[in-house]
Amino acid sequence: MPFDFGFDSDFSTARQRRGKRSYLTGLAAEEAVRRRYLAEGYDLVACRKRCPEGEIDILMRQGAQLVAIEVKSSATHDLAMEHACPAQLHRVSMACERCMQDMAGEGISDMRLDLALVDGRGRIEVMESFLYF
DSSP states (O other), X not given: OTTOXXXXXXXXXXXXXXXXXXXXXXXXXXXHHHHHXXXXXXXXXXXXXXXXXXXXXXXXXXXXXXXXXXXXXXXXXXXXXXXXXXXXXXXXXXXXXHHHHHTGGGTOOEEEEEEEEEOTTOOEEEETTOOOO
């Protein structure tokens, strides 16, 4: 090929490595948050619950309350917080509302959206009933 300089494959390989690392870091953060909620007595409803409105990272239940948890991870809690955009949190809230309606016959009467921030050292900061809008 006339303009094949050979660096595209290195670039895409580095990009793929970064993407895979971000994906695995996100999975580890979600697992740590899930374990924390379970240790606090919550019941797991679903992980990565997909709805037409969006995806809920973790869906928990405590009594009659449904808790949608959006997990954000980065080097610091402040950087993780910057990744929590209002539009995404709105979609998660709408997805939780749909799940609440679907589970109405199972005694669910309340819901909340929590934001869980995980830093590079694995420390978790949970912001309960997080309303960003």
